[in-house]
Amino acid sequence: MRVDAGIIGGSGFYEFFELENKEEKAIETPFGTVNVILGTLKEKKIAFVSRHGKGHKLPPHRVNYRANAFVFFKLGARYVIATNAVGSLRKDIPPGSLVIPDQVIDFTKSRVYTFFDGDFEIVFPDGRKKCGVVHTDVTEPYCNNLRKKILKAAEQIGIKVHDGGTYVCTEGPRFETPAEIRFFAMIGGDLVGMTGVPEVFLFKELEICYATICIVTNYAAGLQDRVSHEEVLKLFDRVRPKVIELIKKTIELL
Numbered sequence: 001m002r003v004d005a006g007i008i009g010g011s012g013f014y015e016f017f018e019l020e021n022k023e024e025k026a027i028e029t030p031f032g033t034v035n036v037i038l039g040t041l042k043e044k045k046i047a048f049v050s051r052h053g054k055g056h057k058l059p060p061h062r063v064n065y066r067a068n069a070f071v072f073f074k075l076g077a078r079y080v081i082a083t084n085a086v087g088s089l090r091k092d093i094p095p096g097s098l099v100i101p102d103q104v105i106d107f108t109k110s111r112v113y114t115f116f117d118g119d120f121e122i123v124f125p126d127g128r129k130k131c132g133v134v135h136t137d138v139t140e141p142y143c144n145n146l147r148k149k150i151l152k153a154a155e156q157i158g159i160k161v162h163d164g165g166t167y168v169c170t171e172g173p174r175f176e177t178p179a180e181i182r183f184f185a186m187i188g189g190d191l192v193g194m195t196g197v198p199e200v201f202l203f204k205e206l207e208i209c210y211a212t213i214c215i216v217t218n219y220a221a222g223l224q225d226r227v228s229h230e231e232v233l234k235l236f237d238r239v240r241p242k243v244i245e246l247i248k249k250t251i252e253l254l
Ligand code: HPA
Pocket: 085, 086, 087, 088, 170, 175, 176, 192, 193, 194, 217, 218, 219, 220, 221, 227, 232
């Protein structure tokens, strides 16, 4: 079974109702089983994975990032589009905005960051193999080719998105302190979230073209009164139709 593209749904995005010929499958990987929704969109074969699982059961530090990424490798996906709910560190990027980040700063602490931590071997479709100590270049953490496709799709359907931005990933599951947010802004962060890492780096190791649509659900701690998960989910619901349209158009352009 092969797919053309994959989608990873973040907070608030647990189902892809718009997929046609839908079929749910539990797919095995060397890192665990992943529940995948397979279907079609504009005649393209698509696989959808909910990052936190149905009903948002997994907190950010317990997501099985390796299994989630590897399932797309197994399915032969060349492109994976993710969504991440984020807080904004910038007053000029208010809640409701969509941002296609181009850089990452990692402040996570306890995750499995790589496929190459033992003797696991990856065999790429062209026959190349990677195993052992592998140092991956992440000069371009997100695939620019896919970023540009998302930007073009947004332009074509008349949706405003921000081109570029630095995503700061925290360990969670708590939100940040205002002092942490001031520090992140000082070192160049624009957005803060809990799930961008190690996902982005694992796709880099798998050589899959990966980019994300960040949905600004709130101003980060200290820039607004308080931050709550309910607020994050509520805002995502509000922008969901826009995000779905953007994903659909992007897939059409692949
Ligand atoms: N901080 C961390 N993660 C988040 C936030 C935030 O403010 N909003 C949505 N996800």
